Amino acid sequence: MIFIEIISWIFIITGSLLGLAGGIGIHRFPDFYSRLHAVGITDTACAAAFLIGLAMQTGVSIASLKLLLIFIFLFFSNPTATHALANTAMLSGLKPELDKEP
């Protein structure tokens, strides 16, 4: 079924581009909170796009069920980890760069 193949390729390419955007963001942004913003969004979206694309490749089987389980877990745990990280950094007194007086 070439149609499903093409859809899954589109998903995987989207996931690759999102992952590269997150990597460039974590490498080049100036401040911890802006890096957190770059990674927290693209990481979850990249994982979601990759896992949907891979599940389309494997078809209906036990493998796609496991991929769906990874998808559900990452979809909840990744924003939770990001929130815990931002909360801990804020409680420990790390100020955003843009919050300082110019």
Add this chain to the structure above:
Amino acid sequence: MIFSVAAFAILVTISLALARAFMGPTVYDRILAINMVGTKTVLLIAVFAVLSKRTDMIDIALTYALINFIGVVAVLKFVEQGNFYTSGEDD
């Protein structure tokens, strides 16, 4: 073919995150980078499992996703409190 491109993109992303983990000025930058490396490792294992048609390896990716989340939360608790106690029990 498409899986090789995807694996290459994931490896480039892991390299950029590792560079930030080595450079990072604060400890939170390093934890963020390691969290990203863990998520990308899960995706890399899943891509490799589908690429090599050994879909049993997806179990490893599932286990790695669970361990990654617990590890990040545990390291955050350690950095914030200096120990692994629950917040109720002091010293």
